[in-house]
Amino acid sequence: MNLLIDIGNSNLRWTCHGQDCAWDMAVVRHSGGVPLDLLAQWEQLEPPERLVVSNVGGQEVADALERVTRALWRRAPEYLRTEAVFGGVRIAYEEPLRLGVDRWLALIAAHELCQQACLIVDAGTAATFDLLLADGRHLGGLILPGVEMMRKSLLMGTRIPRIEADPAGEPWATDTAPAVAAGSLQGLASLATRLFDRLAAEAGQSPRLILTGGDAERIQPALDRPAQLVQDLVLRGMRCVVDAGA
Structure with a gap:
């Protein structure tokens, strides 16, 4: 069994991965550490490989994570790093490590999931938008403050x-006050629409819109393009990397 852990700016998502393991994502606020309720759950697990x-x-x-994992299982975490090419995905950044590893993993997962052009919107503390062609070529992306930060x-x-x-x-x-609230949602949704239409023109066909992140469900009603909600997108990308032997 492997333990896959996705640490974002605010939330920590995790799941077990391996033979006979249920794919069941859990989410906690980390506040810069490992919360006690998460520690209690991990104490019940068999030692991961x-x-x-x-x-x-x-x-x-x-x-904080390393202190906990060494105490529980005498294991050190393995941190993934962005690569220029992986699993058919070729990122647009000239310096791969300047692309957040979460965005890289989301691209890998999206490419496996849909095999067509797609716009990935990760609505978290920051809102990121990444454009991917069907052949795995990453066109680049945009970053804005997320809903609450805005x-x-x-x-x-x-x-x-x-x-x-x-x-x-x-x-x-x-x-x-409601105008500010609506503006934060509509601003992100409007940018998603603009990028969706630009990607459709670039790809020559209607792309998929994949929505993830802690505020994804808040933004989804404001979207005027069909969107697929995939809250475990980064973890799916991690699974792809692990299954490939990396």
Whole structure:
């Protein structure tokens, strides 16, 4: 059994992978460490053969993870690194390591999943958009603040009242705080539409839109293009890498 661990800016996702293992993703907020409830779950596991990790959450959580895994299983985590070419995917960045490993793994998973042009939207603390052609060629991408970061940055510089909830129904609002809430969702959704249409023109066919990340379900209702929600996309990419013997 292998333990696959995806550490994002805010959340940690994990699952067991191997023969007779159920593919069952779990999600926790990590806050720069390993939460006690996660530690309690891991204490119930059989010692994994490998601990394979994607980490964009920083060194603090990486250090905490290593302390825990060495204490529990006397195993050190193995951190994946972005490669220029893998599994038919060729990334656009001239310096591969400047592309976040989570985005790289999402590209690998998306290519395996759909075998056609696709737009990958990862709506997390940051919102990333990556464009992939059917032949595995990565065209590049864009990064914006995520929903909460976008809202907080605006509230910090204005006297707009605190936002209590996401808007429902119409894509616009009739009060100031709801207008900020709607704007954060509609802005990301509108960019997804623009990139989807540009990718369709580039590929010569309608692409797939794959949506993942902690705020994916909040953004999905605002989209006006069909989207497939795949919350374990990065973990699927990790599975591809492990199964390939890396």
